[in-house]
Amino acid sequence: VWENCLKIIKDNVSPVSFKTWFEPIVPVKLENNVLTIQVPSPFFYEYLEEQYIDILRKTLRKELGPEAKLEYSVIVENNGYNDGAPFTVKFPTQNKTELKNKPVSVQAVQETPIKNPFIIPGIKKLNVDPQLNPEYNFANFVEGSCNKLARSAGITISQAPGKTAFNPLFIYGGSGLGKTHLAQAIGIEVKRLFPEKIVLYVNAVKFQTQFVDAYFKHNNINDFLHFYQSIDVLILDDVHEFAGKEKTQDAFFHIFNHLHQTGKQLILTSDQAPADLQGLEKRLLSRFKWGLSAELTVPDFETRVAILKKKVYNDGIVVPNDVLEFIASNINQNIRELEGALISMLAQSTLNGKQLTVELASELIEKLVKSTKKDITIDYIQKVVCEYFGLPLEVLSAKTRKREIVQARQIAMYFSKSLTKASLSTIGSMIGNKDHATVLHACKTVNNLMETDKRFRAQVEDIQKKLKYNS
Numbered sequence: 001v002w003e004n005c006l007k008i009i010k011d012n013v014s015p016v017s018f019k020t021w022f023e024p025i026v027p028v029k030l031e032n033n034v035l036t037i038q039v040p041s042p043f044f045y046e047y048l049e050e051q052y053i054d055i056l057r058k059t060l061r062k063e064l065g066p067e068a069k070l071e072y073s074v075i076v077e078n079n080g081y082n083d084g085a086p087f088t089v090k091f092p093t094q095n096k097t098e099l100k101n102k103p104v105s106v107q108a109v110q111e112t113p114i115k116n117p118f119i120i121p122g123i124k125k126l127n128v129d130p131q132l133n134p135e136y137n138f139a140n141f142v143e144g145s146c147n148k149l150a151r152s153a154g155i156t157i158s159q160a161p162g163k164t165a166f167n168p169l170f171i172y173g174g175s176g177l178g179k180t181h182l183a184q185a186i187g188i189e190v191k192r193l194f195p196e197k198i199v200l201y202v203n204a205v206k207f208q209t210q211f212v213d214a215y216f217k218h219n220n221i222n223d224f225l226h227f228y229q230s231i232d233v234l235i236l237d238d239v240h241e242f243a244g245k246e247k248t249q250d251a252f253f254h255i256f257n258h259l260h261q262t263g264k265q266l267i268l269t270s271d272q273a274p275a276d277l278q279g280l281e282k283r284l285l286s287r288f289k290w291g292l293s294a295e296l297t298v299p300d301f302e303t304r305v306a307i308l309k310k311k312v313y314n315d316g317i318v319v320p321n322d323v324l325e326f327i328a329s330n331i332n333q334n335i336r337e338l339e340g341a342l343i344s345m346l347a348q349s350t351l352n353g354k355q356l357t358v359e360l361a362s363e364l365i366e367k368l369v370k371s372t373k374k375d376i377t378i379d380y381i382q383k384v385v386c387e388y389f390g391l392p393l394e395v396l397s398a399k400t401r402k403r404e405i406v407q408a409r410q411i412a413m414y415f416s417k418s419l420t421k422a423s424l425s426t427i428g429s430m431i432g433n434k435d436h437a438t439v440l441h442a443c444k445t446v447n448n449l450m451e452t453d454k455r456f457r458a459q460v461e462d463i464q465k466k467l468k469y470n471s
C-alpha cells in the first residue's frame, strides 16, 4: 500500500521534497485501514502535518477508502529530556498543539534503522564560525542593577546550555543597552567551556536575508533548515526585525521547535518584551515566553562610570576620574553613546594636543549631545508608526479604507503635526497625498480617540516613546 502511495505522491511533489520528506518514512503496519508510518523526528512529523497533510490524506483515501487513517510513530532522540521511546500520534489530528505535548500512546522502540535527514553525516564535525566578537565577553561586561538578572541567567546558561529552565533566554531593552554584548558573551563562554559545541550568532536581518535567498533559490530551503537545526546554541539578535515577515517567522518557528525539542539552547534579543512585540505571530511569541525574559535597563551613574573605567583600562589610556564622571553624568540613556562620547573626546584632545580635562570635556559635550539627537522627520514618523503596527511603509499611501491603515495614517499625521514644524498641507502631501483638511481631521480624530479609547491612547503613547527614544 505504501509503495502505491509513494508513487502517487512522487508525481505530486518536487523530487527534492520527495527525497527529503517521503523517502525517510518507514511504513510500520497496516491494520483495519489504519496505516502506521514511522518518521525520524518530532519536527519531521510536524513538517509533514503542516506541508503535506492534504496529499497524504487524499492518497491514503484513494488507496484504502474513505475510512483510511494514518498514525505516526515518531522517533524521539534521547537527549535526557524523555525516555527515547517513539510516540504515536493519530490522524486525522484535530488539535495539533495538544497532540504535540501529549502523545496519544507510546509504542515499543522500533528496530528498523532509519535514515534521518536531520543528522547529516559529519555535520557535527563541521566547523561553523560562531560569528562572535571576542571583545563582547563577560569580563568586559560590567555588572549593574540594570543587567543583574540577565547577566546571571546568561552565566548559568553558558555552564549548561540547553539544560536550564532559561530556554529560550529572551533579552530585551532599548538600543545601546548591551543586548548584543551580553548575548555574544554567552556564546563566547559556551565556546570556552565546551569547544565542541556549535554556537552561532546571527542577526535577525541576516537570518531573513539568508532565508529569502534560500527560498528563492529553488529548494535550498532544506539546506537552510538543516544548517540551523544542527546548531547547539543559537543566538538570534534583534528578533523584532521579524515583524510582518511571515515566511521568515514560519521558518524560524520550525527551527525553534526543533532546537528546543532536542535540548538545544536558544538566546533571543529584542527591543521589546515578548508581550509588547508587534507584528509577530502569536505562536512564536508564546514560545518566547517559555524560558526567561530578562530586561536590560538604563545603567545608573556608578555603572556608567564603571563602564567607562573598564573601557579606558582595556585600551591602556589614562583619563582622569573627574572627566569620566563628567561624561557619565551627561550621557545617561545609552551605553553606545556613552562610549562614543569618550572616544570622540579622546580623539579631539589628541588632535588639539590638549589634555582631556573636565573643561575640555564640557566644551565638547554640548556639541556631542546635540549631534546625537536626530531631528524627527515626517519620513521617520511614518517608519516608526508602520513598524509599530507591523505594516509595510507603502500602505500609508495606499488608497484604502481599511480601518487599521486609516488609523495608522492618522497617527502618523498627528505626530507629524505635533513633532515637526511642517505645515498641514506639507504633511498631507507627504502622507498619502491628502489635503490639509484631511490632516486636520486626522489630528482631531486622534485627539478624540485618545480621550475615549484607553487602548488607543496606550498605543499612541507607546509610539511617542519610540519616536522620542530613538531620536
Ligand code: ADP
Binding pocket: 136, 140, 141, 142, 143, 147, 173, 174, 175, 176, 177, 178, 179, 180, 181, 182, 307, 335, 336, 339
Ligand atoms: P544593544 O545591542 O542593546 O543595542 P550593544 O550590546 O551593542 O547594545 O552595546 C552597545 C555598546 O555598549 C557596546 O560597545 C557594548 O560593549 C557596550 N556595553 C553595553 N553594556 C555594557 C556593560 N554592561 N558593560 C560594558 N560595556 C557594555
Ligand code: MG
Binding pocket: 179, 180, 181, 237, 238
Ligand atoms: Mg544590538
